[in-house]
Amino acid sequence: MKLLRYGPEGQEKPGLLDASGAIRDLSGHVADISGDVLTPEGLAKLAAIDVESLPVVSGAPRIGACVGNVRKFIAIGLNYADHAAESGMAVPTEPVVFNKWTSCIVGPNDDVMIPEGSSKTDWEVELGVVIGKTARRVSEAEALEHVAGYCVVNDVSEREYQLERGQTWDKGKGFDTFGPIGPWMVTRDEVPDAGNLTMWLEVDGKRFQDGSTKTMIFGVAELVAYCSRLMTLLPGDVITTGTPPGVGMGQKPQVFLKGGEVMRLGIEGLGEQTQKVRRA
Template structure:
């Protein structure tokens, strides 16, 4: 099942994608694609609906972030060994955790802003994991029971802000529009093997990233269990699980984004995104 949100920013409505790829409005069933809607009971109720009985969404409205108002937008750094090495770092022995401000969240095809003073805005295609039930001190064997589904994420980053402006990475990760999520949430029952999903990203039609989640250092179950040892994961929390090699920072010479460029990205079963870079 694929759940999504459509409409103007700040006024999105929930929907599901039917078997023919058409949007069906879910406003009569759930208020939004949020923590309440992602509970196992709610997802079962939505899955039991006949999509043909739901209002058809006409036209081509804007698609918003697949998740509304997550409490936490967490990220895992350096989770692909070859990406770690291209940035000049050794693969970590434990997951590297950081966060993006939830105000970075935006729709999958919204414009992405180049921050004022930025000269190192970079791209990162990632698998996003969305929590469905509260997870605290969960073991790896039961970790996936707490996952509602998955979504495509572009972990847009400003490398100078991230590494040269002091403090933690969050400053380089949290500018408005630095967190496109979607186009939809795919419930976990639709993904046969989350550790075998192809990922790709192009800049102006040129392939920059090609990877597969099987090469992650720490898999999804491990990450959910690990993070739950340090903080409680709540329904709708998003975990961006790291990026494969091919980021601008790792190119020779390093190459970064500028206004007017277009980034497109996708992942097996999770859909595609397209973003125009604009100056903030």
């Protein structure tokens, strides 16, 4: 299934993308795509619904973040060796974990706002992992049983705040609008190998990132198991798993967003995002 949320910001309704690409309204069955709806039991109930019985949503509504009421937005840094190299940092021997504040989450096509005074706002296409079952100290072998599905994430980053203001990455990662998620969450049963998906990002039509999840240092199962030893993962939590090379910081000379650009990005089978960049 491809599950999504549509409608004005703060008033999103739950939906499902059918085989023809039409949005079907799920609000007669669930209140939101969040929490218990994402558990194995919740997803099984949705899968049992006759899609043709669901109302078709007319027009072209705004698409919101594909998961609502996210309690934890966990990010993994330097998870591609070639991205670590372009960043001038050592390849990690275990996952680098930081937070993106949940208040940064927006829809996949919402505007991205450059913070006031920023001169180093950057982009990162990433595979997002949505937790569907409470995970506490799970093994790598059982980790994928705790995954509801996958989505596209743009881990927008302000590099000065991330790297030059005390080495606390969180500072540069959680500004408002720095977490576009979606357009939809594709359930795990429809993604047979999350470790072999092509991914890309363009700015104003120029392709900067062109990679694959197959070059991740730590795969999805390893990351879920590792994070579950640091904290209890809950249904609806999102882990964004790192980016391949091609970020603005890694260009020679470096390229950062100034405002007015259009970012377009996607991951094989998980859909695309398009964001207009604006200055706050």
